[in-house]
Amino acid sequence: MAAKTKPSPPLTAEMPVAAAIRAILRHNLEAMLAHQELARDGADIEGVHQMRVALRRMRSALSLFRAVLDRAQALAWREQMRELAGQLGRARDLDVFIDEGLADTAGKLPLSGEAALRELALARRAQVYASEVRPMLESDSYRHFCAEFPRWIEQGIEVTEPKPNPEIGSETGSQTGFGTGVETGPHRARGKGARKLARPILASARKLLDKQERRVLDAGTAVNRHDAPAMHQLRIECKKLRYAAEFFRPLFTDMGEFIRCMKGIQDLLGVMNDLALTQGLLDDLLSNTPEDRDLQRFAGALIGWRSYHFHRLLEDFDNRWEALVAARRPWWD
Template sequence: MMQEVELKLVLTADAADQVARELPSDDATRTTMLEAIYFDTPEQTLREHGASLRIRRAGDTRIQTIKIDPAKGAGLFSRPEWERPVTDDRPRLDDTTPVFALLDGTTERLAPAFTVSVERRSWEISENGAEIELVLDRGMVRVGERQSPVCEVEIELKCGDPTALFTLARRIADMVPLRLGVVTKSERGYGLTGPVRRAFKAEPVSLDDDATTIEALRTVIGACLRHYRLNETILLETRAPEALHQARVALRRTRAALGLFKRVLGREQTAHFRSELRWLAQTLGQARDLDVLADMAAAKLGAGDVFDRIEAARGLAYDEVEVALESSRVRTVMLDLTQWLAVGDWSTGDATRAVREAPARAFAAAALRKRRQALKIDAPSLALLTDDERHAIRKDAKTLRYATEFFADLFVDAVQQKRQTKFVSTLETLQDRLGTLNDAATVPTILARLGMEDNEAALVDDRKHAKRLDRAAAAHSALLDRKAFWR
């Protein structure tokens, strides 16, 4: 078994042509046609367990590769890998890999799931004393009549300082626009076996119960960046409101994670990245507000002039989102953040070494306790707060919810799980009820921005305000009564 470390980046076909022209072409440059068959059971057992099995043919050589990737990351991949030569397109498995156990010691139910065909150009590059292999893959993933193009750069560290990966990535980024790659070729193939996705919700964060704080930090924030990039891709291609909503959620989750770990990461750099992500989230928020308003207008008023005016404003807001997402500012901050998480000074300094290397469970319990404490106001006071103050409570509730999801795997005994289920359910109810209040409070501001103040009465029913307040206060009291699952 070997440990693979690589940085994956995606780019357009035209950009790939430019990279191929700009990189040096010499005897060390290789071009290879690769044909791969990926295997799984009809129930996709391997996919379910974060595994992939392929047989790749290059010329007359066939190599079987097994990869295990249970904790998906953003851009920077590090996963166990097993390889062996085979003579044909039939998998050969034994008890030296975990796949054998997953399949109960048999390969009878394995069948081709999809194929990947790429032209691969490879370069061996020396960068600041490090030896790096750079590959440029262009091709297609196919399942029956469905297909998905592949155009990506993978930069793999052979030896030396991992910082060299990012130095090389930035040299390429100076040539062409690049985005972090978070989808493996196997994920592309599996994506073609099901319905077209309109958005991706946050995936469960997989943490070992003995994880250190630094391991938890990188896993949590890596999962947040992956969540964002999955939805950013769909948003750029389709302008799907669901993808915009989930991209915005991912940015909020990332900012929340940075705040939770700022004691380890350092305040100055954390503040910088949170500020950049806030700017992007606000840009997406303009469009999201109009999505919500359009749905409200459609439900209350139906088709007509009000709905048409909102739709026109929404189109312009999505134009602004597209401009932002295509900007170098967004691409750069994602690469900067990934590099900082991987090799930033915070990860080697003496000041936070003890907390970095301490068990994540203790860190998580302290963070959850602190976030819950922020919600402890008297329940009757909720009705006396201003809209902005209630919105601040709503943001605190979201941060607590995200922290609960991030650290769920660290509290897994029967009592903790039972308490966690009840805690999350009650927290979701509080979020929903505070969200309803916030939607009603923001509609007048949005209408004023559109010059449509005269339509406020038709869209907002103030008679329900008192009832909404009572329901939110009840949910708030219920949450404070819940036992902490992290004890």
């Protein structure tokens, strides 16, 4: 499943780190909100997809900048976003299964059962949108997130100079977001933390990209291609590097070329993930039709088809990995 290049937040090289964090979070929050009605309607699968991507990107940004953020607040927001994205997960899995898995084999397998399986999947998709997606969008948790997280973006990352009186804590105190469990009052970074937040983003971006690149290299160098957990971890680290590269794309020339190079390995790892999900989806869809032999045979053939496609791609893993390793790092210039 090919990944699409996302628009980048409006960063400039001289922008302070604190302002850059706010710009990145604000940019992706706006993307999430822009797709919530599409997700609610369900007619366009990009609604749920783009909401989940935006939530993952915001979680990744909080993780990327964790050294300069209030640890407890950032962790609480990341956990809340993980839960929200998780509630959209089954809908997204079914969307991919129908739009890509079934579409890929349409009319290609000489077996009956294709139409019946598609009907089952569409019915389950409608059920999941009604029982999981729309209730999530109407939940107190989501409404409170939409109210409190923007406030935290604007007020929760604040730079101040150290105060001479150590007895003075937070001058304004913390305000707890209603129903969120997340403290949304200002986090006033002091001393070393304040200096880091006040520095221009360019040098920090280089260090953060280097750090995440090392994580990718550690996960992928000499990886056992048949070790599913290891390949899954590589997929996660590649995704984090991709997000970081997109966050900082405006700061470096030709970052787009590096991102395009990453797609080669990400496409392969994405197919691997889709294949793992397909087996579970089929088990769920066919759990109430054990006697339908046509459906069972077609499902088995579908798994075989997708497995063959993945293993053909896997033969090119070394080439794709070497291309990524050799790709020019624009942030090194």
